[in-house]
Each structure stands twice: as C-alpha cells, then as structure tokens.
Amino acid sequence: MAADPTPSAAARAAAARARADARLRVAIDDLLLPDDGRLDERTRLRLFQLLTETIGGIETALRGQAARLLTARGAARSAESVLRGGQGAATRLLGAGLLRDEALVEALAAEVRARLLTEALPAVAAGIDEPSLLVRLAAVPDRVVAAAARALLAVDGADGVTLSAELQHRLVWWTAAAIRPADDVAEVDRAIAEAAVRSLGAHDEGLGSGVAAMRLAQAIDARPDELAPLLVEALGDRRLTLFTAVLAHAIGLCFAETLALVLESEGERLWLALRAAQLDRATIARIALTLSDADPRRDIEAFADDIDRIAAVKPAEARLALAPETLEPDFRAAIRALARSGRR
Known part of the structure; x- marks a missing residue:
C-alpha cells in the first residue's frame, strides 16, 4: 500500500514553527541593527528592486535562449516547460x-546610492545659453x-x-541553477548550461558608465589649476560619475573605491x-555644501566645525x-575580512 503523501498535522505544525522561528530571528536582527548600518526605506526598496530586476533580466535571457536551443533540437515540450518555469529565480535565490x-550587495548598493544622490543633486546651470559640461566636452576639438x-x-x-x-x-x-525544472531532464540541463555560457560570452564590462567616465577623465587629464572648476561643474551638471572619475584619476584610485568614499x-x-588632489578650502566647502543639499544624512x-582642520591637512599627508x-x-x-573576523 502506497504511503500517504499528504503531510501529517505534526509535520505541518513543525514547518509552521520553523517559519515562526525564522521570522523571529529576522525581527531580532532588525531590532538590534545599529542606525548607521540600517538602510532607509527608499534605499532598501530601490536596492531590492535593482537586485530582482538584474536577476530577472538574466533569467529571461537564459529561459529564452535555452528554449530556442531545445526547440531546434526537437524538444518542444521541454522548451515550453523552461519558458513557463515555476518559481522565479530571484525568489529561489533569496530563499x-x-x-x-557581500560583493554583490556592495556593488548594487553603490549603484542605488549613486542614482539617488544624482537625482537629488541640485542642478546649477553653467549659463542661460551655455550647454552643460558634458555636452560641451563632446564638442571640443580634441x-x-x-x-x-x-x-x-x-x-x-x-x-x-x-x-x-x-x-x-x-x-x-x-540563475541557471534556479530555473532548472524539477524533473531534472538532462537535455534541459545541457540547454540551460549552453545558454549560460553564451550569456557570459556576451557580457561586456566596458559598457558601464564608470568605465566610460574614467576614459573621459584620462582623456581630459586635468591640470591642477583645472581640477577644482571641473569637479565643481561636474556636480553642478549632476554628473556624479564624471565627478567621481575626475577625482579618481587625480588621486590614483579606481572608480569603484572613489565612488565608495564619495557616497559615505x-x-x-x-x-x-x-x-590629496590639492583642492583648497573654498572648493572643498562648496563640494560639501552641494553634497549635503542632496543627502540629508x-x-x-x-563639517563647518571641521573645515579648518580639513584644510590644514597637507596633500602629501592626505595621500599617505x-x-x-x-x-x-x-x-x-x-x-577587511581578517579585520572583521578579529572583531568577533
């Protein structure tokens, strides 16, 4: 006689208890999280949205490519099951x-914070009839x-x-692992794996705004006397990526690391x-005021109390x-990983 596949009352109760325990652990973590580590609601929602959209885009591409491969191989039913799918990849990966x-969340959180800061930056027009900084740079003779x-x-x-x-x-x-059907068909696994390989082959790191901004900063190669007005105007033009890249180029840091300190x-x-970039007191104060207008944190x-101390730091000392x-x-x-483990 076949066993009854329906879960018993005891099993259902145990599962419910486990879910309640998990919710309690999350609530405790949230309660004890210090304020300086807590995401505000807007940032949290935008970060979650970006995370799910990023995974969703990969999932759509993988399902479509795998289904095309299966259809071409005469496995129309398997292709349909891949396209139809079940639980979304983001939900499965989160679960x-x-x-x-850490690396993924750090990258996406920096992207979200940069977008929010850019959206909030006050626009400072260069002149009534004058194009924005980036438009002018696109028309220079160089x-x-x-x-x-x-x-x-x-x-x-x-x-x-x-x-x-x-x-x-x-x-x-x-994502490829998350979209595998439950019936574990070998031909479907092969198609999904091939789709993943093709997706990775098409990935191009060179198309991001950070890379493009660094190329522009390197091409400009601003002299010390050009640096302050360029940085100020980049912020006034609401081009946070250009501001970050110009500063990164001036002090010899990579774009991602410079963006991290800009967002702090x-x-x-x-x-x-x-x-370290040899900017004077007035320029630093102007940049600080612009950023504080956009970021209430x-x-x-x-800063006003510290400006004299900041301005007194020698560029060589700052670089060190x-x-x-x-x-x-x-x-x-x-x-950083070793430092964190030592604090536990």
Missing part, C-alpha cells in the same frame, strides 16, 4: 540565502576627449547596472581625497592616509 553575497564624452553621454544614467565579470559569472550560474555620509575619506554643521585604498581590490578585501 536559498545565496544573495547574501577628438579623444570628444569621443569619450559622447560615450559617457550614451551610457550615463542608464537604467541597467554593469557588474564585474566575476559577479556576472556568479549570478548567471546561480561621514565624508572623512572624501575630504582627504579632495586634499550628511552633517553640514559638523589614503594609500591603503590604492592596494589591489582582492588584497583590500582580504585585509
């Missing part, structure tokens, strides 16, 4: 805990600068997010970076303080 990936400016114009502010090859590789294979609400590392009164940020990213990540 499995795979999306608690063909290298003009081409780089046009490339940034084409991608800056785009809705998508460009992940590193490592993160893209991780997400594609996680405390501002301590940003002020050091601006001093920034304490402009505390930022030296650890110039190390290889993997080395920095390993150092």
Whole structure:
C-alpha cells in the first residue's frame, strides 16, 4: 500500500514553527541593527528592486535562449516547460540565502546610492545659453576627449547596472541553477548550461558608465589649476560619475573605491581625497555644501566645525592616509575580512 503523501498535522505544525522561528530571528536582527548600518526605506526598496530586476533580466535571457536551443533540437515540450518555469529565480535565490553575497550587495548598493544622490543633486546651470559640461566636452576639438564624452553621454544614467565579470559569472550560474525544472531532464540541463555560457560570452564590462567616465577623465587629464572648476561643474551638471572619475584619476584610485568614499555620509575619506588632489578650502566647502543639499544624512554643521582642520591637512599627508585604498581590490578585501573576523 502506497504511503500517504499528504503531510501529517505534526509535520505541518513543525514547518509552521520553523517559519515562526525564522521570522523571529529576522525581527531580532532588525531590532538590534545599529542606525548607521540600517538602510532607509527608499534605499532598501530601490536596492531590492535593482537586485530582482538584474536577476530577472538574466533569467529571461537564459529561459529564452535555452528554449530556442531545445526547440531546434526537437524538444518542444521541454522548451515550453523552461519558458513557463515555476518559481522565479530571484525568489529561489533569496530563499536559498545565496544573495547574501557581500560583493554583490556592495556593488548594487553603490549603484542605488549613486542614482539617488544624482537625482537629488541640485542642478546649477553653467549659463542661460551655455550647454552643460558634458555636452560641451563632446564638442571640443580634441577628438579623444570628444569621443569619450559622447560615450559617457550614451551610457550615463542608464537604467541597467554593469557588474564585474566575476559577479556576472556568479549570478548567471546561480540563475541557471534556479530555473532548472524539477524533473531534472538532462537535455534541459545541457540547454540551460549552453545558454549560460553564451550569456557570459556576451557580457561586456566596458559598457558601464564608470568605465566610460574614467576614459573621459584620462582623456581630459586635468591640470591642477583645472581640477577644482571641473569637479565643481561636474556636480553642478549632476554628473556624479564624471565627478567621481575626475577625482579618481587625480588621486590614483579606481572608480569603484572613489565612488565608495564619495557616497559615505561621514565624508572623512572624501575630504582627504579632495586634499590629496590639492583642492583648497573654498572648493572643498562648496563640494560639501552641494553634497549635503542632496543627502540629508550628511552633517553640514559638523563639517563647518571641521573645515579648518580639513584644510590644514597637507596633500602629501592626505595621500599617505589614503594609500591603503590604492592596494589591489582582492588584497583590500582580504585585509577587511581578517579585520572583521578579529572583531568577533
């Protein structure tokens, strides 16, 4: 006699108890989370939306490509099952805990915060009849600068997010595993795997706004006397990527690391970076005021109390303080991981 597949009352009660325990653990984590580590509701919603949209885009591409491969091989029914799918990939990956990936969340959180800050930056027009900074750069006689400016114009502010090859590789294979049908058909697995390989082959890290902005900053190669007005106007033009890239180029940091310090609400590392770039007191104050207008987390009164101390820091001293940020990213990540483990 076949066993009754219906879960017993005891099993259902145990499952319900496990879900209640899980909810309690989440509530405790949320209750004890310090304020400076807590995401505001707007950032949290935008981050979750970007995360699910990113995975959803990968999922749609993988399902479509795998279904085309199966159809071409005469497996129309399997193709239909792949297209129809079941539970979405994002839901499955969240449930499995795979999306608690520090590098992934860090990259997406930086993207969200940069978008929110850019949206909130006050627009400061260069002149009534004068085009914006990036438009003017796209029309300069220097063909290298003009081409780089046009490339940034084409991608800056785009809705998508460009992940590193490592993160893209991780997400594609996680998503591929998440969309496998429950019946575990070998031909379906092969088609999904082929679709994933094709997706990774088409991934291009060179299309992101950060890369385009760095190419423009390198092409401009601003002299010390050009740096302050260029940074101020980039912020006034609401081009946070260009501001970040110009500063990164000036002090020898990568774009991602410079963006991280630009987005920090405390501002301590940003002020050091601006001093390392030899910016004066008035320029630093102007940049701080612009950023504080866009980000209410920034304490402009505390900055006003500290401006004399900040301006007194010698550029060489500031560069020395930022030296650890110039190390290889993997080395920095390993150092931070060891530091975290030592605090436990």
